[in-house]
Amino acid sequence: MNTTLRIVVALAVPAMAARDVAAQWNVERFGSTRNQVYTTFGLDPALVSSVGYGRVVPLLGREWQLGAEVGVVAAEFDTRDFRARLQARTSLVRWRSLRLVGSAAFITRGTENSIYRALNFGADFTGAAGVYRQGWFVAGEFGFDKAIITHLTHSDWYRENFYPDAKDGWYLNAGGTYHYGVSGGVAIGRTELTLRAGWQRTEDFNDLLPPVYASLGVGFGF
Amino acid sequence: MRAPQWMTAAGVGLAGFLALGCDTLEPGAPGNLVPPTVAEDLTLPAIEMNGSRFHVETFGDPANPVIVFLHGGPGIDYRGMLRLAERRNGYSLADEYFLVFWDQRGTGLSMRQDRAVLTTDVYVNDLNTLVNRYSPGRPVLLIGESWGGMFATRYINQYPERVAGAVLIEPGPLDGTTMERVKDDVSGSDLGSEWLNDYAWASQFLSPDDHARMDYERMIGARDGQPRFHQSTVDPQPVWRLGAAANRYITEDGQDGNGKFVYDFTTNLPAYTTPVLFIAGAWSEVLGPSLQQEQVLRYPSASLQVVDGAGHDVAWVKATEVLTNVRAYLDALKGAAQ
Numbered sequence: 109m110n111t112t113l114r115i116v117v118a119l120a121v122p123a124m125a126a127r128d129v130a131a132q133w134n135v136e137r138f139g140s141t142r143n144q145v146y147t148t149f150g151l152d153p154a155l156v157s158s159v160g161y162g163r164v165v166p167l168l169g170r171e172w173q174l175g176a177e178v179g180v181v182a183a184e185f186d187t188r189d190f191r192a193r194l195q196a197r198t199s200l201v202r203w204r205s206l207r208l209v210g211s212a213a214f215i216t217r218g219t220e221n222s223i224y225r226a227l228n229f230g231a232d233f234t235g236a237a238g239v240y241r242q243g244w245f246v247a248g249e250f251g252f253d254k255a256i257i258t259h260l261t262h263s264d265w266y267r268e269n270f271y272p273d274a275k276d277g278w279y280l281n282a283g284g285t286y287h288y289g290v291s292g293g294v295a296i297g298r299t300e301l302t303l304r305a306g307w308q309r310t311e312d313f314n315d316l317l318p319p320v321y322a323s324l325g326v327g328f329g330f
Numbered sequence: 331m332r333a334p335q336w337m338t339a340a341g342v343g344l345a346g347f348l349a350l351g352c353d354t355l356e357p358g359a360p361g362n363l364v365p366p367t368v369a370e371d372l373t374l375p376a377i378e379m380n381g382s383r384f385h386v387e388t389f390g391d392p393a394n395p396v397i398v399f400l401h402g403g404p405g406i407d408y409r410g411m412l413r414l415a416e417r418r419n420g421y422s423l424a425d426e427y428f429l430v431f432w433d434q435r436g437t438g439l440s441m442r443q444d445r446a447v448l449t450t451d452v453y454v455n456d457l458n459t460l461v462n463r464y465s466p467g468r469p470v471l472l473i474g475e476s477w478g479g480m481f482a483t484r485y486i487n488q489y490p491e492r493v494a495g496a497v498l499i500e501p502g503p504l505d506g507t508t509m510e511r512v513k514d515d516v517s518g519s520d521l522g523s524e525w526l527n528d529y530a531w532a533s534q535f536l537s538p539d540d541h542a543r544m545d546y547e548r549m550i551g552a553r554d555g556q557p558r559f560h561q562s563t564v565d566p567q568p569v570w571r572l573g574a575a576a577n578r579y580i581t582e583d584g585q586d587g588n589g590k591f592v593y594d595f596t597t598n599l600p601a602y603t604t605p606v607l608f609i610a611g612a613w614s615e616v617l618g619p620s621l622q623q624e625q626v627l628r629y630p631s632a633s634l635q636v637v638d639g640a641g642h643d644v645a646w647v648k649a650t651e652v653l654t655n656v657r658a659y660l661d662a663l664k665g666a667a668q
Contacts, residue, residue: 151530153530153531153533153534154526154527154528154530154531155521155522155527156531181527181528181531182527183522183523183524183526183527184524186524186527186528189527189528189531191534217534217535219528219531219532219534219535221525221528221529221531221532221550222525222528222549222550222552222553222554223546223549223550223552226532226535228534228535230534253534255534255535255536255537257354258535258536260363260535265553265566266549269566269568270549270552270568270569270570271364271365271571273361273365274362274363274364275355275361275362275363277353277354277355278353278354278355279354279355279356279357279362279536280354280355280356281356281357282357282535282536282537282543283357283533283534283535283536283537283539283543284537285533285534285537310533310537310538310539311537311539312537312539314537314538314539316533316537316538317529317530317533318530
């Protein structure tokens with residue numbers, strides 16, 4: 109498969125599947141709360157605050173929660189470091205209260221730091237297995253977040269002081285991270301409180317800083 | 331049905347836009363994000379030694395006494411020490427000495443290495459091989475900055491007879507007990523700091539899965555990562571390329587299994603009676619004058635000079651003043667030997 113085709117396939121597949129609302133909300137409640145707005149805060153992988161909206165729709169014989177989410181790095185509210193996701197999530201397998209939940213997201217990310225400015229397009233696929241009841245859920249999750257293609261523009265500071273020949277442009281296959289941990293939540297009326305936490309490693313299973321992620325969320329159904 | 335159609339259109343449209351418009355680059359390819367090493371660019375000045383390839387430059391007459399420069403880090407490189415080779419106020423150290431600058435194993439433009447050979451013992455063996463190569467049968471002078479000052483002390487501790495004198499510019503803690511006391515200040519980690527969040531956020535764009543990406547990402551903290559070091563941001567001390575693996579594994583080599591620093595580079599220092607010069611930048615809070623006033627006492631005969639108007643990067647931003655101190659020290663050594 110040539111480079112161009114790989115890019116098209118890699119971007120189109122997750123866009124068609126699109127993913128979870130942060131793998132964080134209770135699929136058992138899809139029937140009672142068709143719309144949800146929410147906010148999350150956590151270390152994921154920097155200190156990030158997000159807001160999002162999800163809507164449950166029937167599609168291909170299943171209930172899907174489709175949504176969009178925007179987050180920015182909370183440290184000094186740095187809007188140059190942002191993330192936007194289009195996501196979809198559904199219950200794949202169910203036996204009594206046990207469910208296997210799958211989610212996928214198409215992600216656009218940006219960052220600016222002392223050495224470069226970057227725009228990235230990626231995808232995240234996460235599976236969660238656990239107990240889902242109307243009032244609560246707890247699940248284990250495992251996912252992969254792939255940085256499919258990244259555009260880098262090096263800063264003047266980096267060029268002038270360190271490496272003038274650094275190459276700007278689109279970098280293919282620049283990274284990916286696995287994340288694995290637990291998620292859980294409780295519902296109080298139409299309000300849902302959730303928590304996710306776990307570990308993260310690179311796609312080659314090397315260490316990352318930080319090695320853990322954790323996120324608190326509050327959602328309101330209507 | 332509208333949402334999935336919209337998402338599909340956006341994804342396919344974006345992919346098409348990108349595919350039509352660009353050639354893509356490989357992040358790990360030599361020269362894209364960070365400069366190539368001597369293993370990748372054979373035109374760079376280099377020597378083969380102890381099964382690896384090292385980036386090395388020399389200045390002056392090889393017949394003169396040898397000064398070996400030991401850069402900081404671990405994992406920085408000698409580029410930030412090169413002002414000490416320049417002619418300032420009509421004098422250059424190269425007029426009287428043969429200057430050897432080298433990037434330690436796995437750092438700068440030297441060949442990248444894996445964890446197994448990134449240990450302090452391997453580093454000492456490399457330095458000993460370098461000393462014997464450029465100054466066989468004759469002791470050398472060492473000028474070490476930060477980690478380089480620790481490294482010089484570690485070498486003196488093992489091979490005191492091979493060192494005719496040493497200048498230690500803001501050496502880090504010479505033993506694990508002291509490092510345990512100051513390590514939080516050295517790392518400078520503040521969970522809410524912008525640079526640390528930039529560093530964490532960057533892992534979504536480039537994962538540190540090869541040396542090029544590891545070294546590149548380490549640069550994110552180069553400007554703001556250690557505010558209490560008071561290093562210049564308008565005239566930053568440059569590096570060729572950071573050595574992320576060397577930084578990590580040499581640091582870990584000084585720790586026990588629980589991450590506690592347990593090294594001690596001073597066990598044999600009482601036997602080293604040659605005068606040693608310490609230099610510190612007056613602005614430097616963590617590894618500056620207060621710490622060096624303690625560390626001077628680890629050597630039987632050592633003195634401290636404090637240079638005004640500089641932080642931890644004193645050898646770069648106040649190179650003229652540092653050279654004046656170094657020259658006076660070396661002249662005194664020569665005078666004592668005659």
